[in-house]
Amino acid sequence: MLRIGVTGLMASGKSTVARRFEERGARLVDADSLGWEALRRPDVRDRLRERFGDAILTREGTVDRGVLGRIVFRDAAAMERLNAVVQPVLIRMVREALAERPEDGVVVLDAALLSVWGLEPELDAVVEVLAPVAARIERLRASKRFADPEARERIEGQVLPPVGASKRHWRIENAGSRSDLIDRADRTWDEIMRLRPRENTG
Template sequence: MLRVGLTGGIGSGKSEVARRLADRGAVVIDADRLAREVVEPGTSGLAEVVAEFGEGVLTPDGRLDRGRLGEIVFADAERLARLNAIVHPRVAERSAELMAAAPRDAVVVYDVPLLVENGLAGDYDVVVVVDAPDDVRIARVVTDRGMTEEQARARIRAQASRRERLARADVVVDNSGSLADLDARVAEVWARLAERAAHSSAR
């Protein structure tokens, strides 16, 4: 098994890369999806979030209001750290279960936005960073997610810098161009990962 940590800042196109790797046969573990699962209604995770941040972070039907919670935590590093302390251990436990269930010769891609911020690079055989300039990322977030430019910049400031991410990268996927360009780059990366996984399982 080859364990790959896939990361990239907001708007970098990390999810597009994860999707393309999954299409080629990777077992993708999506940390964002797990982070949503562990705070679904009825979970201990949601109960702890409400105890910490108050009933105001709930929608009328009792689900987590991610927009409201984001406004609170992304402007306050201390409150963001408290949220992470609730969510991250639960995500880590679930992702470990999924990784343990993967085939022995699999390329397991762990899609985790905060890999660098949480010092997780050493947990993986290969770290793949999806990269694009900040102005490109901001334009994507404003267009695709309906944020204002200032909201997008606040999210970027709350994450590791491009320089910090690139310093941890074993492989960099430049996603500053078109989706066709991205397809070609992902195909190259997949070939390298699959070859390395084959060598690892043959030992």
């Protein structure tokens, strides 16, 4: 099984690339979706409640991700407390998802934090999606996930460590249209697929 990681900053287009790889035949592991699942776990919810109080819970008793996000965004200590609870659970879930169905020929991991989580050594290839700051801010605004000031703050405040130089590493520049990005994703997919015979023969 060939394992591909797709990473990039917020609104860079990484999820578009990962979904395109899924359309080309890969099984998709979406770290963000697994993050939602982790927050729904009673053990995670209870530990977060101990650290952040009832304010992070909805009326139904589930974790309100929006409220929690606003608490930790400008508070490094709060972010560390959040990560101490969620990240070990989430990383374990990601590893389990990657290991499922080994008969699948290709699996793609959509995860902004794959380098932070130490998952690079477990991947055969990493695709990094890059985009100009201004374009990323505009995409985040257009998505209506955040109001204008918060969109700019989140984009300008996000920093990720560089992808390891030793890894088979592709960069996709996303400064144009969505169709341009899809074309670049297809070319990258084709290049990576040429690795498969070499990977399979050791």
